[in-house]
Amino acid sequence: MAINWFKYSAPTTFYGLAGKLIPWFAVSAAVLCIVGLYIGFVVAPADAQQGEFYRIIFIHVPSSILSMFLYLIMAAYAAMGLIFNTRLSSMMASAIAPTGALFAFISLWTGALWGKPMWGAWWVWDARLTSELILLFLYLGFISLHASIDDPRRADRAAALLAIVGSVNVPIIYFSVKWWNTLHQGSTIKFTGTSMHIAMQQAMFTMLVACWLYAITVTLMRVRSIILERERHTKWITELAEVKS
Amino acid sequence: MKKLSLFSLLMLVVRRDLVLAMRRRADVLTTLIFFVMVVSLFPLGVGPEMGMLRKMAPGVLWVAALLASMLSLGRLFSADYLDGTLEQMLLAPQSLSVLVLGKMASHWMVSGLPLVLMTPVLGLQFDMSIQAIGVLILGLLLGTPILSMVGAIGAALTLGLRGGGVLLSLLVLPLCIPVLIFGTGAVEAVTSGLSVSSHLSLMGALLVLALVFTPWVTAQALRISME
Numbered sequence: 001m002a003i004n005w006f007k008y009s010a011p012t013t014f015y016g017l018a019g020k021l022i023p024w025f026a027v028s029a030a031v032l033c034i035v036g037l038y039i040g041f042v043v044a045p046a047d048a049q050q051g052e053f054y055r056i057i058f059i060h061v062p063s064s065i066l067s068m069f070l071y072l073i074m075a076a077y078a079a080m081g082l083i084f085n086t087r088l089s090s091m092m093a094s095a096i097a098p099t100g101a102l103f104a105f106i107s108l109w110t111g112a113l114w115g116k117p118m119w120g121a122w123w124v125w126d127a128r129l130t131s132e133l134i135l136l137f138l139y140l141g142f143i144s145l146h147a148s149i150d151d152p153r154r155a156d157r158a159a160a161l162l163a164i165v166g167s168v169n170v171p172i173i174y175f176s177v178k179w180w181n182t183l184h185q186g187s188t189i190k191f192t193g194t195s196m197h198i199a200m201q202q203a204m205f206t207m208l209v210a211c212w213l214y215a216i217t218v219t220l221m222r223v224r225s226i227i228l229e230r231e232r233h234t235k236w237i238t239e240l241a242e243v244k245s
Numbered sequence: 246m247k248k249l250s251l252f253s254l255l256m257l258v259v260r261r262d263l264v265l266a267m268r269r270r271a272d273v274l275t276t277l278i279f280f281v282m283v284v285s286l287f288p289l290g291v292g293p294e295m296g297m298l299r300k301m302a303p304g305v306l307w308v309a310a311l312l313a314s315m316l317s318l319g320r321l322f323s324a325d326y327l328d329g330t331l332e333q334m335l336l337a338p339q340s341l342s343v344l345v346l347g348k349m350a351s352h353w354m355v356s357g358l359p360l361v362l363m364t365p366v367l368g369l370q371f372d373m374s375i376q377a378i379g380v381l382i383l384g385l386l387l388g389t390p391i392l393s394m395v396g397a398i399g400a401a402l403t404l405g406l407r408g409g410g411v412l413l414s415l416l417v418l419p420l421c422i423p424v425l426i427f428g429t430g431a432v433e434a435v436t437s438g439l440s441v442s443s444h445l446s447l448m449g450a451l452l453v454l455a456l457v458f459t460p461w462v463t464a465q466a467l468r469i470s471m472e
Contacts, residue, residue, distance in 0.1 A: 137418075137419040141415050141416045145416060148403075148407065148408060158466065158469050158470065161465060165420065166419075168458075173419070173420075173422050176426045176447075179430075
């Protein structure tokens with residue numbers, strides 16, 4: 001039987017699919033989040049060097065990882081939208097951007113909370129912190145460029161070009177910042193990850209999966225709203241049960 | 246119509262833009278005055294202590310150059326966009342990338358080069374050594390064209406948008422961070438007696454990369470903005 005791989009690349013069919021998938025992702029994200037936080041805060045022992053403060057990594061590390069991956073995924077979707085001129089890819093890109101920016105912000109915020117007791121400063125001009133901050137700027141640039149162009153198709157294409165330029169530039173920025181830091185300050189205090197306790201690993205991994213599921217849930221919800229907004233003049237939208245009522 | 250070679254086409258655009266800029270000298274001067282003013286504000290803000298100023302000077306001059314080039318980027322395409330010349334350029338049978346490269350080059354001559362020429366005077370104000378000023382100028386000579394070229398992408402993307410100027414800075418400034426780091430890094434290196442060649446080589450590499458890719462990307466951005 002021939003499978004139509006492109007069936008769900010149309011907003012019409014994807015809207016329904018996303019609606020069916022959202023509850024599954026949402027429930028599993030919530031369950032894994034509770035489990036992960038339980039293991040992280042109750043089961044896992046206190047760290048030998050950092051005491052209780054280290055527990056912030058169960059939120060900090062997953063959100064840092066996600067903020068970086070989401071930028072790549074967003075740029076990939078944007079590039080697909082630009083190259084193949086598919087509407088849904090561009091919608092996905094603009095649906096991912098706010099979540100990515102949120103995770104970048106959470107990562108910076110929790111990092112600051114951890115840095116105050118551990119390093120004695122809310123902010124250190126370390127290479128990692130600086131590049132995360134620049135990543136947040138790139139997200140904000142993408143969002144604000146998209147927001148300031150009225151024609152959604154032109155906005156998609158302009159923002160896509162920016163996302164691609166950004167993703168090409170990210171490695172250059174990262175290495176220049178890293179080098180800048182090592183030139184000036186020498187090595188700063190880094191998280192000395194001596195063999196982690198098994199419960200810590202479990203908690204971190206569970207939280208990572210939970211954050212992924214949360215990101216997918218929110219992106220699907222947002223892309224559904226974008227589809228509704230952009231296709232509001234089409235017939236199939238007016239025939240939807242939730243629109244009629 | 247006689248077929249133009251790419252180089253003569255480039256020269257044609259550069260000459261046209263330079264003539265246009267010379268007819269409106271005030272615009273060129275505004276950028277330069279802005280640069281001088283921002284640099285002169287720093288000693289007023291942080292105090293006249295010479296040791297600190299000498300240390301800050303490369304960073305201050307670079308950041309001021311970055312801001313000054315942002316200021317003039319908005320004008321890169323807007324005049325041609327408003328009077329319809331840009332549309333003709335897009336329709337022209339010649340390569341749009343070369344036309345864009347010509348516009349970038351003339352933009353740098355008008356807004357980047359004056360800043361570089363002004364730098365020695367400002368450097369002396371900050372009590373920099375002659376050697377450090379030399380390296381700073383070399384860095385600016387390599388770096389300011391990159392600012393013009395990367396900025397052109399932003400200028401093309403924000404063409405004709407409301408609030409385009411602020412948005413432009415928001416888009417372009419993060420992308421210019423490597424230039425800032427290598428430019429100031431070179432001066433830091435020479436003042437602490439290290440070799441500057443690594444910083445300047447990296448800056449040269451960035452310049453070559455920008456020279457290859459940005460005209461094409463800017464041309465794509467113009468096509469998106471003008472469709």
